[in-house]
Amino acid sequence: MEKTNKFKYLTDELIQKINYYLNKFPKKEQVIIPSLHEILYVYRDIPFEAIEELSEYLDIPLARIEDVVTFYDMFRHRKNAKNHIRICRNLPCHLGKYRNLLKQIEKLTGAEVDGHSADGLWYIELVECIGSCAIAPAFLINDDLYDGSKIKSEEDLKKILEKYISENSGEL
Amino acid sequence: MKTRENYPHIPEIHVESSINLLLRRAKENRTTPLEEYVTTGGYSALEKALKRLTPEDIVVLVEESTLRGRGGAGFPTGRKWRFALSNPPPRYLICNADESEPGTFKDRIIIERDPHLLLEGMAISAYALGVNEAYIYIRGEYPAGYQILEDAIRDAEEAGYLGENILGTDFSLKIYVYRGAGAYICGEETALIESIEGKRGHPRLRPPYPANEGLFGRPTVVNNVETLSNIPIIVTYESYFMNIGPSGFYGPKLFPISGKVEKPGVYESTMDITLRELIEMAGGMKDGKKFKAVFSGALGVYSKRDLDTPMDYSPKGFGGTGTTIVLDEDDCIIDSLIVIANFFHHESCGKCTPCRVGTYEQHNLLKKFQEGTATEQDLNLLKHLAKNIPIGSICGLGFSAPQAIADAIKKYPEEFEAHLRGECPAGVCF
Numbered sequence: 001m002e003k004t005n006k007f008k009y010l011t012d013e014l015i016q017k018i019n020y021y022l023n024k025f026p027k028k029e030q031v032i033i034p035s036l037h038e039i040l041y042v043y044r045d046i047p048f049e050a051i052e053e054l055s056e057y058l059d060i061p062l063a064r065i066e067d068v069v070t071f072y073d074m075f076r077h078r079k080n081a082k083n084h085i086r087i088c089r090n091l092p093c094h095l096g097k098y099r100n101l102l103k104q105i106e107k108l109t110g111a112e113v114d115g116h117s118a119d120g121l122w123y124i125e126l127v128e129c130i131g132s133c134a135i136a137p138a139f140l141i142n143d144d145l146y147d148g149s150k151i152k153s154e155e156d157l158k159k160i161l162e163k164y165i166s167e168n169s170g171e172l
Numbered sequence: 173m174k175t176r177e178n179y180p181h182i183p184e185i186h187v188e189s190s191i192n193l194l195l196r197r198a199k200e201n202r203t204t205p206l207e208e209y210v211t212t213g214g215y216s217a218l219e220k221a222l223k224r225l226t227p228e229d230i231v232v233l234v235e236e237s238t239l240r241g242r243g244g245a246g247f248p249t250g251r252k253w254r255f256a257l258s259n260p261p262p263r264y265l266i267c268n269a270d271e272s273e274p275g276t277f278k279d280r281i282i283i284e285r286d287p288h289l290l291l292e293g294m295a296i297s298a299y300a301l302g303v304n305e306a307y308i309y310i311r312g313e314y315p316a317g318y319q320i321l322e323d324a325i326r327d328a329e330e331a332g333y334l335g336e337n338i339l340g341t342d343f344s345l346k347i348y349v350y351r352g353a354g355a356y357i358c359g360e361e362t363a364l365i366e367s368i369e370g371k372r373g374h375p376r377l378r379p380p381y382p383a384n385e386g387l388f389g390r391p392t393v394v395n396n397v398e399t400l401s402n403i404p405i406i407v408t409y410e411s412y413f414m415n416i417g418p419s420g421f422y423g424p425k426l427f428p429i430s431g432k433v434e435k436p437g438v439y440e441s442t443m444d445i446t447l448r449e450l451i452e453m454a455g456g457m458k459d460g461k462k463f464k465a466v467f468s469g470a471l472g473v474y475s476k477r478d479l480d481t482p483m484d485y486s487p488k489g490f491g492g493t494g495t496t497i498v499l500d501e502d503d504c505i506i507d508s509l510i511v512i513a514n515f516f517h518h519e520s521c522g523k524c525t526p527c528r529v530g531t532y533e534q535h536n537l538l539k540k541f542q543e544g545t546a547t548e549q550d551l552n553l554l555k556h557l558a559k560n561i562p563i564g565s566i567c568g569l570g571f572s573a574p575q576a577i578a579d580a581i582k583k584y585p586e587e588f589e590a591h592l593r594g595e596c597p598a599g600v601c602f
């Protein structure tokens with residue numbers, strides 16, 4: 001899409017979404033978190049430049065936005081990889097042996113917890129309960145939720161991961 | 173209208189009900205569309221409320237229903253509503269859909285499979301409370317639920333069940349969906365309000381309570397998804413509601429069961445069911461193993477002796493969210509407590525020193541038990557923390573952070589003693 005606004009990170013599409021929230025919510029400050037979600041969706045992390053631009057666009061001090069970014073676990077500045085794998089480590093998934101799943105995922109992706117794979121495709125994070133304890137050990141790849149108990153072999157896992165490789169081939 | 177294919181996955185969670193009230197349309201893993209909701213009796217309670225009942229009638233029905241909050245604290249809903257009603261409008265209603273208590277996945281079932289039940293409950297509640305603007309605060313990790321709710325609200329507005337002049341009356345209601353972003357503390361109602369105002373989710377000092385000064389300083393009622401979803405049922409059944417379940421704890425309850433049972437899932441029952449019966453309902457112990465314990469989320473530990481506890485809100489009952497995490501003979505109490513302690517340490521917002529430092533210390537001390545370096549002194553320190561963290565804390569997270577540990581020390585002293593000797597009965601540690 002051709003860009004008409006002056007920002008580098010806030011694309012026209014993002015501005016459109018931010019405007020939607022500005023229209024929707026009664027107070028401007030309420031737009032910060034929804035906008036960060038949209039930025040996260042596009043970049044898979046929160047680039048510092050993006051919140052500088054957001055601060056300018058919303059006319060809200062940068063420190064005020066930074067305050068929000070640093071509080072919420074889903075928002076982070078660290079450069080995330082193309083695909084963000086979140087594996088649940090809370091009690092039901094712990095009982096469901098999430099560690100075995102983690103080992104398999106680490107092996108196949110080449111990434112480790114809190115780290116990226118060398119090819120930039122994967123980032124792995126351990127998270128608290130994601131409300132999916134009946135399908136423990138549960139994990140998310142980006143927005144997609146998976147039932148770890150259904151993964152009986154390396155092949156099963158490979159099949160899931162491959163989907164994300166082909167969707168993202170050649171990019172970072 | 174969007175179809176299920178457009179959404180991120182909604183999980184295949186097993187669902188079963190013996191009474192078919194809250195889960196009536198939620199047995200299958202798909203979102204009930206508006207038309208189907210309406211043809212199966214949906215929005216008739218709203219119509220009845222708006223056209224035949226006064227707001228006061230509804231508040232009285234909710235008081236008489238004995239409904240208690242399903243978000244954890246179990247506070248009587250009618251009483252909470254009265255507090256808010258004693259303050260002048262504008263008032264706000266907030267639906268708490270943050271659902272982040274470990275082992276809890278019941279609210280998502282209603283949101284993903286029968287969203288209009290929640291919306292209808294919110295509309296009736298808003299009418300009773302004199303509210304024209306309401307929020308649903310949904311956790312960031314439920315992206316499908318967020319989309320489903322946005323779409324359901326749009327459909328309901330188009331059909332005249334929400335928005336301006338609902339069903340031709342002069343009652344109007346705008347519902348906003350607001351996403352959280354991965355902070356358990358935002359389930360705490362005052363932190364949640366801060367978050368909706370666009371700030372860090374730090375709990376507020378009370379008083380003032382939200383019913384007096386909540387969102388934007390206005391009187392605010394915060395209720396859980398399941399609580400609000402009971403409202404259409406109460407309005408439909410009226411006094412017949414009091415035939416559902418045991419005296420004083422009427423109505424349906426959802427129980428999310430996970431861990432070592434044959435069929436983990438969400439189960440709906442009346443509250444006279446016991447813990448033992450509930451585990452049986454979930455197919456019994458997995459692989460026929462022996463029962464060891466139940467963790468009620470992060471909030472309490474139940475042993476064999478508690479198996480005949482009814483799952484109600486009496487002082488002896490199970491209460492809370494109904495969360496049931498089942499451990500078997502292969503699981504270690506200490507090892508499980510470490511997971512919970514780590515969770516509290518990670519999720520403490522850091523505002524109160526006893527909670528911030530105490531949760532860290534609890535985790536360290538338990539680790540020593542697992543590694544075989546703990547002494548009697550460490551056990552005493554754990555007891556000391558259990559007493560003192562709640563005293564120095566301002567919110568429910570600090571109050572409950574040592575609860576599971578304190579319960580376990582009382583109910584499983586032999587586990588602690590064995591670990592002091594360097595033995596793990598389940599063979600998990602060392």
Ligand SMILES: Cc1cc2nc3c(=O)[nH]c(=O)nc-3n(C[C@H](O)[C@H](O)[C@H](O)COP(=O)(O)O)c2cc1C
Pocket residue numbers: 240241242243244245246247249268269270271272273356357358359360361362394395396397399400567568569
């Ligand atoms: C740390 C913490 C987390 C909480 N998380 C939730 C939650 O995820 N969902 C919820 O409904 N209530 C949660 N609560 C309880 C709320 O503060 C509040 O009591 C509840 O939403 C009121 O609704 P109810 O009366 O319908 O239960 C939490 C409380 C604390 C202290």
Ligand code: SF4
Pocket residue numbers: 357374375519520521522523524525527528565566567568569570571
């Ligand atoms: S008790 Fe803990 S979580 Fe609650 S406000 Fe204090 S530090 Fe934050």
Ligand code: FES
Pocket residue numbers: 088089090091092093094128129130131132133136137138274275276
């Ligand atoms: S504990 Fe893993 S999803 Fe709930």
